[in-house]
Amino acid sequence: MPHRQGIMVDTSRGGRDAESEQSGESRTANVVRHLEALIFDGDLQPGQFLPSEGELAAEMGVSRLTVREGVRTLEARGLLEVRRGRRPAVAHPNAAPLSGFFAASLRRDPRNLLELVEVRLALEVHATTLAAQHATRTALTSLELAFDTMRQATDEESFNQADVRFHAMLAAASGNQMISFLIEAMDEPMHESRLRSLRGHLARGRSMDDIMDEHARILAAVRERDARAAAEAMREHLVQTRMDLRAFLALPTGDGQG
Amino acid sequence: MPHRQGIMVDTSRGGRDAESEQSGESRTANVVRHLEALIFDGDLQPGQFLPSEGELAAEMGVSRLTVREGVRTLEARGLLEVRRGRRPAVAHPNAAPLSGFFAASLRRDPRNLLELVEVRLALEVHATTLAAQHATRTALTSLELAFDTMRQATDEESFNQADVRFHAMLAAASGNQMISFLIEAMDEPMHESRLRSLRGHLARGRSMDDIMDEHARILAAVRERDARAAAEAMREHLVQTRMDLRAFLALPTGDGQG
DNA sequence: GTTGTGAACGTATCAGATATGTGTGAAAGT
């Protein structure tokens, strides 16, 4: 009989089956599995609430503290949304865990930026192929809207924002949510590098019109449903962007800067 | 002055600057940021230990409970390794968070499997390009070794294992750790689907030799450093695999099965 | 009908214990 103390009676209820509890693991791990079961196999839809910490603790025969640790774990994994005063809610699928991973990778070693750029290139090129094949009419409209916003942008920051949106809409047009999440997850961590890329772009003696042309070519090919041309246009655009970033990294000012 | 209770004195030490604590956020959030700072900006290398929970609690003027919640969060993000009886250690970079994300996505909705396959295709094709361009001699040797292991495999399970290893070695040969992590992270969640894909493959009237041929073509192109051919060979292989999987999903037996 | 308000509930956090795993150095045995 493993660690029991005080008046912790085991008779929490009449017929509790002990099968679902692995005694080799920690109680918190058991709580995590229990919560996962509630989320995945229970009939809880995203946004719906779990029992309160106290109820969960009573159900599982552990203290509230242990429940809290399990809840924290699943919150960090993006499966639960915890807000003070409210019961824990099943989270809508979201890219936060991915975002955290990429951000952490960059903070650990800024050189990972170039690796991330490669990942992005691979994903976006494929997303463009899929978008040309499957994009719905509304998705196309959103894409065109984002393109127009880019064209009307005046300052660097709003241009960047519109650029991010264009790429996000393109990913969304692919119809593949996993790809969308991955690309979205890279946006935040790579925000800084975008501005740098832009500076490197200018340093290479290229203009904003070049960038707009590249995007125009992508948009046109997607609109014409020419998957091969669209993918190629995106690849060329991203290769240029990669060169822009390298140009910035080679700049005298941008050398030692993390 | 926000919630203070009991004898919680604020004079934890002489000159503590309160700037690093956002009073708008929860204490746990502050702890998380503090720990992140230790991990990223401190001089702690992976494998090294943080102060004990008690010490951290004293340093930050919070209870051990609050520290524990923060530690749990970072553990779930793959940044800390916690083992009973030992102080928390900085984790080596690892793909666990990605793996958790993909696994959760699949458990939430098995239809995400086809989306994951697309992601895998995009990443592996690009990884193959990079591998053909940059693979070191030792990486090539590992790849050949994995290929030989595949050829000698007798049963389904060991073949699959060798197959996974081949693709992992190829990703490693790309020299891009981020891509490696992503592909590695998909291995576990997609393990089941691999077996199904294999069954679908046979159901389509194709043989194991076909699979070996596809891999042989990839290996040969990478060895000859023909990036375009290598990428194309990988794409064809993965398109076949995708069709295998679809074939399985269309099988009478494999229809309702999650 | 609208608006305020308080009780009920829920989480956030603290304090203080106990149980048990880990590592270390001293004591014991060879």
Place this chain on the structure above:
DNA sequence: ACTTTCACACATATCTGATACGTTCACAAC
């Protein structure tokens, strides 16, 4: 001298019992 054993200091895992404060909702007051 070398190894093994064991006790002890330390660290985490978990429990109990409180307090503080955010959320919600029903009900009363206007």
